Amino acid sequence: MVGRGAPYLDELNPAQREAVQTLDGPVLMLAGAGTGKTKALTSRIAHLLTTGTARPHEILAVTFTNKAAREMKMRVGRLLGEAVEGMPWLGTFHAISVKLLRRHAELVGLKSNFTILDTDDQLRLLKQLVVADDIDEKRWPPRMLAGIIDGWKNKALTPDKVPVAESGAFDHKGIDLYAAYQRRLLDLNACDFGDLLLHVVTIFQTHPDVLEQYQRWFRYILVDEYQDTNVAQYLWLRLLAGGHKNICCVGDDDQSIYGWRGAEVGNILRFEKDFPGAHVVRLEQNYRSTGHILGAAGGVISANKGRLGKTLFTEGDDGEKVRLIGHWDGEEEARWIGEEVEALQRGTRGLSPYSLDHMAILVRASHQMRAFEDRFLTIGLPYRVIGGPRFYERMEIRDAMAYFRLAVSQDDDLAFERIVNTPKRGLGDKAVQTIQRTARSNGVSLVEGARLVVQGKLLGGKGLKELALLVDGLDRWHAQVRAEEDTHVELAEMILDESGYTGFWQNDKTPEAPGRLENLKELVKALENFENLQGFLEHVSLIMDNETEQEGEKVSIMTLHAAKGLEFPCVFLPGWEDGLFPSQRSMDESGMKGLEEERRLAYVGITRAEEICTISFAANRRVYGQWQSSMPSRFIDELPEDHVEVLTPPGLYGGGYGAAGMAASANPRVQEMMGSDLHQKAAEANVYNSPGWKRLQSRSQQRGMAQPSEARNMTIDLDAVSAFTEGDRVFHQKFGYGEVMGIEGEKLLIEFDKAGTKNVIAKFIVNADA
Ligand code: ATP
Ligand code: MG
Incomplete structure (x- = not known):
């Protein structure tokens, strides 16, 4: 036995050391963020190895992400002073399951060379089954079925175990379709992602x-982020640990953020029941963050009910207070953060300089990344996106861009190939081959080729009709680009609408669909910063060119989910607005479950920061070219004042016209309408009347901050809207009664009695007073 002398033990506090040295029997380390759980877990691996208690292949160590697995390997290597190559069973649940399943595939009817389906294949298969069963695929989209089946698999439910009560969807055929799908997969010698775990659990159970054999083999089991395991993962672990029970799980109930994907925080709370006599270690000293950061995080999370409740303390300094800043809009937020990153890099306010590698921007929703990526590219600030593609690399963005490219130039064959059957319009491989052949033999572009195919009726009935529609659309959009009648922003929206691409995602019922729609909105928003489509396309191709991995320091951008377990000296948390964070969905939900999960996410976010944590929000966001006011996040109210410093945003309080004036002056239509009087009127942008802005104002009053110079109100007279004035009582078919708060272009800002504040087109409004 290695005594206290081992260097990795010297780095630990007594509670951690206890967890590391208690090698036999179940151990649970349940402790708050930054208390050294992961450090203790890796030290435990080092201890198992250096004491000769276990050989590398006898240790099963499970992490949540590949990044975490790599990091753990590195950390163990550092502790041992040598590379840890020989740990074959350190990885994610999925990676380890694939290995196990390859060894025993025949026990579930597969061959060891089975393939793992990607989502597209999975959907194609499900669609075939849905269609074969005469089910209306519009009402019951295959994607929805995929989501339901994944849910069952997360709960380790094979078709025979799904409760009948859950069979409502798909005309009560959901379970049968699930069974048929599983049979089909076996025929194909394939499995989907969810099967990897499910099959292994089935093998263990049967x-x-x-x-x-494996219980003997894996003599020691270690699990990080245990609070985020789902039922299937839980069973997998419990079965494997069932013999010797040498299992060590670490986690934090306050950081459970995957409930939406079937994780059960109950697993961690049940540990002591599952493993009687478990050694429970509590860690309370935080080594990561300053006092103010911990205080702020603690204040937010304390609003959750039903927590185990843990205290955290630090022996370090209070440090800088958590900084809170409100901005005019998302673009300004991105601009400010860009400047702030550069200031921190140079060294600011007496702080020593920070490396870009030590700074991270953590967003709630991935569409928020666009504003930062655009801004950072503009100012040449190196960045990396972690845990997902960059904004312009995303599937839906590339699809949409392909349409825009074709609207600008019909010679773009690559773009045509991408969208000819996206969304699905029955133009499969064969149709595409016909188009390609025709184009080649005539020496023309694919769009021209398609036109020839239509003219010569070279395709069968439905395909021909669809292709004719597509060519029509492409011609129309191309003509519109040249005529420059509509603004390019309107045109882009129209293209996405008319091509059926937006509708395709609107009808999609999978959990990713809303995110994709958000990204598309964000794309249209990005267009506003450019004069025309062409300019925008050039900008993006420059970005894509920039992609080649540069060496050197970079600021990281990632979602809060991807940031779990990580730490950075400086953290920016933008977009703290109701509806964005917490998400609209969690706010609409009855009960507190969703909202509490969002709050845990806020806790995860703040606790990633070591020294500087900056929270920000925008008073307005533009969605499809319209201003929408937003309320600062309710989580901001939960930040204890003692730990927060409110910063003064330059654009909002320093006089001047801020982004409103700039945005307005850049818009030719506004210029036309306002003439030389531009600044005067732009200064009166009605967004300053928004509830978000007003709340910002009263907050600044309370805190003795500078005041916005004057209330601003912009009224533009257009025929469509002249029938209304502010204060009018109006009626809208969908949203009911409300009051006109402001008028902007042909849109009215209306505070509806029930539906909240919305921007609506004037022609859909009836004056209720009249
Ligand atoms: P999270 O809940 O966010 O995953 P965690 O509990 O896993 O956090 P670690 O990442 O293991 O925390 O540790 C947080 C930081 O504190 C790391 O930088 C780690 O090196 C440091 N640390 C952990 N334990 C000690 C200790 N006993 N002495 C000094 N530093 C420590
Ligand atoms: Mg950790």
Whole structure:
């Protein structure tokens, strides 16, 4: 036994050391963020190895992400002073399951060379089954079925185990379709992602001999981020640990953020029941963050009910207070953060300089990344996106861009190939081959080729009709680009609408669909910063060119979910607005479950920061070219004042016209309408009347901050809107009664009695007073 002398033990506090040295029997380390759980877990691996208690292949260590697995390997290597190559069973649940399943595939009817389907293949298969069963695929989209089946798999439910009560969807055929899908997968010698775990659990449950073999084999089991395991993962672990029970789980109930994907925080709370006599270690000292950061995080999370409740303390300094800043809009937020990153890099306010590698921007929704990526590219600030593609690399963005490219130039064959059957319009491989052949033999572009195919009726009925529609659309959009009648922003929206691409995602019922729609909106928003489509396309191709990995320091951008377990000296948390964070969905939900998960996410976010944590929000966001006011996040109200410093945003309080004036002056239509009087009127942008802005104002009053110079109100007379004035009582078919708060272009800002504040087109409004 290595005594206290081992260097990795010297780095630990007594509670951690206890967790590391208690090698036999179940151990639970349940402790708050930054208390050294992961550090203790990796030290435990080092300890198992250096004391000769276990050999590398006898240790099963499970992490949540590949990044975490790599990091853990590195950390163990550092502790041992040597590379840790020989740990074959350190990885994610999925990576380890694939290995196990390859060894025993035949026990679930697969061959060991089975393929793992990607989402597209999975959907194609499901669609075939839905269609074969005469189910209306519009009402019951295959994607929805995929979501339901994934949900069952997360709960380790094979078709025979799904409760009948859950069979409502798909005309009560959901379970049968699930069974048929599983049979089909076996025929194809394939499985989907969810099967990887499910099959392994099934093998363990039905073949005790195999289970026993692995129970003996994996003599020590370690699990990080245990609070985020789902039922299937939980069973997988419980079965494997069932023999010797040498299992060490670490986690934090306050950081459970995957409930939406079937994780059960109950798993961690049940540990002591599952493993009687478990050694429970509590860690309370935080080594990551300053006092103010911990205080702020603690204040937010304390609003959650039903927590175990943990205290955290630090022996470090209070440090800088958490900084809170409100901005005019999302673009200004991105501009400010860009400047702030550069200031921190140079060294500011007496702080020593920070490396870009030590700064991270953590967003709630991935569409928020666009504003930062655009801004950073503009000012040449190197960045990396972690845990997902960059904004302009995303599938839906590339699809949409392909349409825009074709509207600008019909010679763009690559773009045509991308969208000819996206969204699906029955133009499969064969149709595409016909188009390609025709184009080649005539020496023309694919769009021209398609036109020839239509003219010569070279395709069968439905395909021909669809292709004719597509060519029509492409011609129309191309003509519109040249005529420059509509603004390019309107045109872009129209293209996405008319091509059926927006509708395709609107009808999609999978959990990713809303995010994709948000990204498309964000794309249209990005267009506003450019004079025309062409200019925008050039900008993006420059971005894509920039992609080649540069060496050197970079600021990281990622979602809060992807940031779990990580730490950075400086953290920016933008977009703290109701509806964005917490998400609209969590706010609409009855009960507190969704909202509490959002709050845990806020806690995860703040606790990633070591020294500087900056929270920001925008008073307005533009959605499809319209201003929408937003309320500062309710989580901001939960930040304890003692730990927060409110910063003065330059554009809002320093006089001047801020982004409103700039945005307005850049818009030729506004210029036309306002003439030389531009600044005077732009200064009166009605957004300053928005509830978000007003709340910002009263907050600044309370805190003795500078005041906005004057209330601003912009009224533009257009025929469509002249029938209304502010204060009018109006009626809208969908949103009911409300009061006109402001008028902007042909849009009215209306505070509806029930539906909240919305921007609506004037022609859909009836004056209720008249
Ligand atoms: P999270 O809940 O966010 O995953 P965690 O509990 O896993 O956090 P770690 O990442 O292991 O925390 O540790 C947080 C930081 O504190 C790391 O930088 C780690 O090196 C440091 N640390 C952990 N334990 C100690 C200790 N005993 N002495 C000094 N530093 C420590
Ligand atoms: Mg950790």
